[in-house]
Amino acid sequence: MSISAKDVKKLRDVTGAGMMDCKKALSEADGDMDKAIEILRKKGQKVSEKRAERDANEGLILTRISDDHKKASAIEINCETDFVARNDDFQKQANTFLDAAFDNDIESAEDLMKVEVDGLSVEKHLEQMVGKIGEKIEIARVVLVKTEGTLVDYIHPGNQLGVLVDFDGDLSDDTVGKDVAMQIAAMNPLAATRDGVDASVVEKELEIAKEQLINEGKPEEIAEKAAKGKLRRFYEERVLHEQKFVKDNGITVKEYLEQNDAPLVKSFYRMQLGEA
CATH class of the missing domain: 1.10.8.10 (Ubiquitin-associated (UBA) domain)
Structure with a gap:
């Protein structure tokens, strides 16, 4: 059948x-x-x-980037306890899986399962790790990015949060790239620009703002106009280029990039442990 x-x-x-x-x-x-x-x-x-039957809520976020900064991979591997996530053997094996994803241009956890490493599929390696370690272990996410611009990666200490940033052009100053990657890690923007924010999210924010103003006693017509003002504040908080730069609240991220003759951010990937 x-x-x-x-x-x-x-x-x-x-x-x-x-x-x-x-x-x-x-x-x-x-x-x-x-x-x-x-x-x-x-x-x-x-x-x-x-x-x-158990939850695999601990683990690692790992990234690898090519020497020319044109290609990058990231994976999230989960286990049950922080003790296992800190184990040298577990981390070594996790990096082997990351290399397999990078070297084979893998774009999903499902495809990574089929890749052979040292004569065994990644899936079989995971099964062996489960038997040896005695915890549920799984690869939750795999990200592959290729660009004509410049890629920068950042891993927050502890490997529970990682960022890949795609700059729209050549980036000559590594410090600028790291600063922006750390901004994304800290401030969790939704997108690099307003156009990147999902339309349904924008509609929802407008609806919430309008309802709040009506509940405060504003007429519907005035509430609708005022809601657009609240939406601007939403963009300033959740759009990367419009966010206040964490190292200098007097300028936005976009202004920081322009002051340093750096390209703007085309897109980014922020991976936090346990977030789908």
Whole structure:
């Protein structure tokens, strides 16, 4: 019988077993989920099954950038405890996965699972780590960025927050790049420019502002106009180029870049541990 990808994922989520093992087990069980779980347990998946019931809320954010700053990768790997995340072997293995993602131009965690490292797929390596360490371990996210401009990366101490910034041109001063990356880490903007903010978010902010003003007793027509003023403040807080520069609140990030003859930011990726 035909086994759907949805059922395979469901079994994987329940048991923590590899995707191919889940597919084989479901085929052997004629699609019966309970029987498939039993088959996996009989084949030595007991540890993974137990660990799948737990939350993997700790882990690492890792980045790698090419020497010419034209290509970068980032991954989020999760485990259950900070103790494991600080373990040298865990960190070494995580960096191996990052290298595999970078070297193979991988854009998703699902695709990374299939890549071979030292003769085994990343998926099999994760299963071995689960068995050895005794915690649920998974790769939650993979990001790949390529540019004609300049890429800068930043990892906040502790590896729970990472940033990749794509500048729209050549960046001659590394300090400027790091300053902007740290700004993104600290201030969590939604986008580099207003155009990058999702239209639904803008509509929602306008709606909230308008409702607040009406509740304060403002007529609807006046509230609608005043809401646009509140929206400007929203942009100043959540759009990178319009944010006050954290190292000098007298200027915006855009003004800081212009003062240093640096290109503007085209886009960025901010990865915080546990955030989808």
